[in-house]
Amino acid sequence: MTTTNKFKQRTYAEVNPLTDEDAWIIDGYVSSFHTMFYGEPKAGKSSLVSAVIASVVSGQPFLGVSPNRKMRVAVFGSDDGAAEEYRERIGSAFTEDLESPPIGFYDLPVMSASDWPEAVAQVIEDGYDFVVIDNVEGCIDGDPNQSQPWQRLYAGTKGFIAKGIPVLLVHHASDKSFQGSKSSKPGGHYKATASVRHRVHIRKIGKIGKMELDLVGNRGQERTVKLMRTGLVEYDVTGEETAEEMQAESEKTKRTRDKAVMDANLEKSKFVVAHCQGMSDRDAASSLAAKFGGTEEGQKTFLRHMKGALLDKQGRGSRTSWELLTS
Template identity: 25%
Template sequence: MSYDFGIKKLAEVTPSNETPFLIEGLVHRTATMIYGRPKAGKSFVALSAAMALGEGTEWLGREVEQRTTLLWALDPGQEDETLQRFKTANGSDTSHLYITGVRPEDTDEWWAEFTDILLANGVDVLIVDNLSALLGRGSYNNDSDVRPALGRLQALLNEDIAVVLVHHAGKFNEEQGSQKSPMGSTAIEAWGRHFVQVTDDQELRILRVYGNNTPEKELGIALNFNGEGDDGAFVTLIGEEETVAMSAEHDELVARAKARWDSRKDKQKKQGRSPEQKAKADRNRGTDHASQIKAYMSKSPGDWIKQGTITASVPGNSAVLKSALDAMVGNGSLETKTQGRSNLYRLAS
């Protein structure tokens, strides 16, 4: 095989020693999404992470290397509000955390200039708060509105600028999104490499963390809106644990998977959706169709009737009715012939 275009044997690849995270297990060096319901505290969590990155201080028990970080505050009045929160949390004057409230324009020229400015100023991390405001008049439920914006953020990733995107979570029975996933178009979740879902349980906040490079886990934190925190601005780590057994023993993993399989099959059976039940129902439907076809054609005994007339007059899917007609011809209940492009049937004499 030719070895052009970087093609090589997988066994010959030299592994990278670089961690995929800027903050281990929490903020990815490419695309991270922090999402949650309104008032869950996702913007406070994002600002706390931004302050840790800008100052190079520990965050939720993880060491953090100082990075030039830009917070893109897109809601009206958010720039002033964020400054007040920064001061409340005693943000450092030596922090490499910057902010802008500029509104994006929907042109390639604007985004190219914006990207050049970020690169010229050595921005390592862009925190976008939030996707809804970034889209402007667009809707995050529409692929056609979402994909151009996500594509422009992807262009920043291609320049090695990490992007943290703040977004909303869905709610139960909402048209698009669910309580456990980002709201809107599936393109949104497909864009992310790493996710931090923020939910609230009174004083306790739960960070559900999952992605391509880490086992799913939950972190419990206290979120103090007055700025105090033992493990970063506003945040104090209460506890954490893995919630998916990526490191479980093989036999344990197989046993849990089998239990899920058995539970799934039992549920299908109770709901009448097992393969055996479906097959029986299909057979019953076939018998019903045959009886219905015979009853309809008995009104005109001896007449040849077009297939289209039969399928239009007898209830049921036309493909299923055609299968029933073929079966009836096979068992001798019907006779058939062709006339031009039409199939004709009549009751067997």
């Protein structure tokens, strides 16, 4: 039977274990496969990516971590003036002058399925072995809120990966929110990260140069790195927390908050027992509002929630009695 090489086999013995050096271009930050840097507009994505490019081209550290190997970088930019902007930022990031750093800039159009093989071939012909795409939505063919455009995108960029060329994607964060908090996910359909081995969520904290990077991936521990921006493309690492440490801190904060709420509820319940005997719910709520603030309606809700929990009410009107329930 005639077979094709579409499903070429590699045996267990032929597949080498993936070492950290093989898996990472910059340990913990940039994968040897697909990496996504994303954040809100003006969060500092392009500046941080410029620092990555300067690192992998020159060998200088990125946030204190040296790259595992030097690379030649192809930058695909979709915004007007992207090449000039990157040129300025990358140039300011070098700690030593390089006469002619191996960086090439390409305009990034909307990419159809047939465009990607041509892009891969051109990058290889021009001698580059690391690709930056900024930004993804500028080249995606279709509605980013649908799955198919992302599937087409990764079908195309996997052409680079198949040739051993890592791809760093720059993308926007989701503009959605949940329970009053901004989403920590990339924008668009959940397929946006389907092929991404490692992602870095860039968050700007306040207005004085503070930033936080939330790092999540298939390899390595989830963590948050805290930065202080000290120049156009210069950063100091000011702290770091693992996911476990953040979870422990969150639980500690919740316990503290819960205790504070319980203490406040107990104080108000004791007030009701001491000062609201013979009072209806409305009168007791009015007394609570006068003592602790808030609205009468809000304090009536409090009394309703406390009945059977901290308070027991018997009788009606002037015969109402309030007792504190103790465990």
